[in-house]
Amino acid sequence: MKKKEFVSAVKKLATDAGLRHISCRFRAGDTWVGVYSGIFVVMNLDSVRLHLELTSPGQETATDSPSQDVQDEGDVPERCKTEDEFDAFRRVEAAGLPGDWFEQNLGEPWGFQLIIDDKRRRVLALEALNGVLECIAKDLHDLGADESQSCCQCERQATTLGYFETMSEGPLIAPYCNGCWEETQQATQGVIRTGEPNNLLRGWIFLVIATVVFAAIWGCSQYPEFGVPFHLLFIGCAGAGIAMAIATTWFAQGSNLVLRLAVAAGVMAATLAGNIMGVKFLVEAQGLVISWPRIILAYFVEYFPTHVGQELLFLSCGVVGVLIGFFLMRESERIRLR
Ligand SMILES: [Zn+2]
Numbered sequence: 001m002k003k004k005e006f007v008s009a010v011k012k013l014a015t016d017a018g019l020r021h022i023s024c025r026f027r028a029g030d031t032w033v034g035v036y037s038g039i040f041v042v043m044n045l046d047s048v049r050l051h052l053e054l055t056s057p058g059q060e061t062a063t064d065s066p067s068q069d070v071q072d073e074g075d076v077p078e079r080c081k082t083e084d085e086f087d088a089f090r091r092v093e094a095a096g097l098p099g100d101w102f103e104q105n106l107g108e109p110w111g112f113q114l115i116i117d118d119k120r121r122r123v124l125a126l127e128a129l130n131g132v133l134e135c136i137a138k139d140l141h142d143l144g145a146d147e148s149q150s151c152c153q154c155e156r157q158a159t160t161l162g163y164f165e166t167m168s169e170g171p172l173i174a175p176y177c178n179g180c181w182e183e184t185q186q187a188t189q190g191v192i193r194t195g196e197p198n199n200l201l202r203g204w205i206f207l208v209i210a211t212v213v214f215a216a217i218w219g220c221s222q223y224p225e226f227g228v229p230f231h232l233l234f235i236g237c238a239g240a241g242i243a244m245a246i247a248t249t250w251f252a253q254g255s256n257l258v259l260r261l262a263v264a265a266g267v268m269a270a271t272l273a274g275n276i277m278g279v280k281f282l283v284e285a286q287g288l289v290i291s292w293p294r295i296i297l298a299y300f301v302e303y304f305p306t307h308v309g310q311e312l313l314f315l316s317c318g319v320v321g322v323l324i325g326f327f328l329m330r331e332s333e334r335i336r337l338r
Contacts, residue, residue, distance in 0.1 A: 001124045006116075009129040010045050017133045019043065020160050022338040024171075033161040033338075035175050037137035038146045040161055042173065050121075052114040054136060055173070056145035091135035096128035110145070153180040163338040164192075167331050185337050192335040196256055203252020203259055207266055210244050215270035219277025225285075234317045241267045241321020245329050255329040263329070264322040271318040275311060279303050 001009070011030075014021070019032035019041060029046030040055040089099035101120065105111035116124070141147055149158040158175030162184065165171055176184070197203055221228050221236065245263050249255045280295045290298070304311055 001121055001126055001128070003118075003121070005126060006050075006121050006124070006129075007045065009126075010043070010050055013129050013133060014043060016131075017041065018159075022163055024163075024338060025165055025336065026171075031163075031338075033163050033173065035149050035158045035161055036133050037141070038148045039133075039137050039140055040149070040173055040175065041133065042161070042163070042171075049115055049117040052116075053111070054114070054140070055111045056140050057110070057149070089136070089139045091139050092132065095130070095132055095135045096125045097132060097135075149175040151175060151177040151180050153177075153184070165336040165338060167328070172335075188337060190337050192337070194254065194333055194335060197249075197252035197254030197259065199251070199253045200259070203248050203255075204262075206251040207244070207248050207259075207262055210247065211266035211270045214240050214244065214267070215273040215277070218270060218274025219281075222274065222278030223281050234313065237271060237314055237317035238321035238324070240270070241318055241323075241325045242328065243325075245322070245325025249329050249332050255333055260326055260329050263325060267318050267322050267325075268315065271315055275299070275314060 014032040017034060017036045019034035019036070022031050022033055024031050024044075027044055027046075029044060031045075032041075032043045034041050038056065040053075040057070042053040044051045089102055092102075093099045097114075101114055101116070103113045103115070105113060137145075150156065151158045152162075152174045154177060156177045159178050160176055160181050162174045162176045162181055163171060164173070218237070218240070220226070221233060241263075244267055245260075248259065248263050252259060276296055276299045279299050280290065280292075283290055283295065
C-alpha cells in the first residue's frame with residue numbers, strides 16, 4: 001500500500017470506528033482514542049508508523065478466575081499462552097493482516113499493540129485495513145473480551161475513552177460516556193491539578209545537597225588548567241538547572257510553587273558561588289593568596305563590573321535551565337485531559 005493510501009485508510013478507519021481525534025503534547029502526528037465494541041483503542045499515526053494499542057480490561061477478570069481454578073487442581077496451563085492468543089486473531093489474518101504483527105504488552109495480559117512501519121505498510125494489500133477493528137474486536141470477543149464497557153462515572157455504556165496525560169506515569173485511559181466526559185472536561189477546564197509533593201522533606205534535603213555539589217562542580221570546572229571550553233560551561237549551566245528541577249521533583253514526589261522558586265534560587269546561588277570560585281582560581285594561578293571574604297567582595301566590586309557580559313551570560317544560562325526546569329516541574333503537577 002502506498003503511503004498516501006495508507007494515511008487515508010487509517011483516517012477512514014478512525015472515522016468509521018467513531019474514534020475521537022485528540023492532540024497530545026508528547027506524541028507526534030495524529031492520535032485517536034475510543035471504545036470500540038468494548039475494546040479500548042488508542043491509535044497514533046506519525047510520519048514513520050501507525051501504532052495501534054488495544055486493551056480489553058474485561059478479559060482480565062474473565063480469564064483470571066478460571067485459570068486459578070485450573071491451578072488449584074494442580075494442572076499446568078497458567079493462562080492463555082501468547083501463541084494461542086495470536087492464533088486466535090483469525091479474522092484479522094483472513095482480512096490480510098498477519099496475526100504475528102500483534103505484540104502482547106509486558107505485564108499486561110490483555111493488552112496488545114500493533115505497529116505498522118513503512119516496511120510492513122509496503123506489503124499490505126489496499127483493503128487490509130478495511131473493517132480491521134471489527135475483526136480485532138470479534139477475535140478478542142472470542143477470547144472472552146466483554147462486548148461493552150461501562151462509563152467509569154455513571155455506569156452507562158462507555159462510548160469514548162478519557163485520555164489523561166501525566167508526566168510521571170505517561171498517558172492513562174478510562175472509559176466514559178460522551179456526556180460524562182464532556183462534563184469532566186468542562187468542570188476541570190482540561191487540567192487536573194494533583195496534590196502537594198508526597199515527600200517534601202526528601203525534596204528539600206536533595207535540593208540543598210545538589211546546590212552545594214553543583215556549586216563545587218561549577219567552580220572546579222572553571223579551574224584554568226582543566227581548560228573546559230566556554231560553550232560546554234554554558235550548556236552545563238543550563239543542563240544543571242533542568243537536572244536539578246527534575247531530580248528535586250522526583251525526590252519530593254511532586255512539586256509546588258515554593259519548591260520551584262527554591263530550585264531557581266538554588267541554581268542561581270550555585271552558579272554565582274561557582275563563578276566566585278572560578279575567580280579565586282584565576283587569582284591563585286597568578287601566585288596570589290586571597291581569603292574568601294575578600295574574594296567575594298572583589299568579585300562583586302571589581303570582577304563583575306569589568307566582566308559583565310561573560311558573567312551575565314553564565315547567569316542567563318542558569319536562568320534558561322531554571323525556566324525549562326520550572327516548566328517541567330509545573331507540568332508534573334498537572335494532569336491534562338485530552
Ligand atoms: Zn457516564
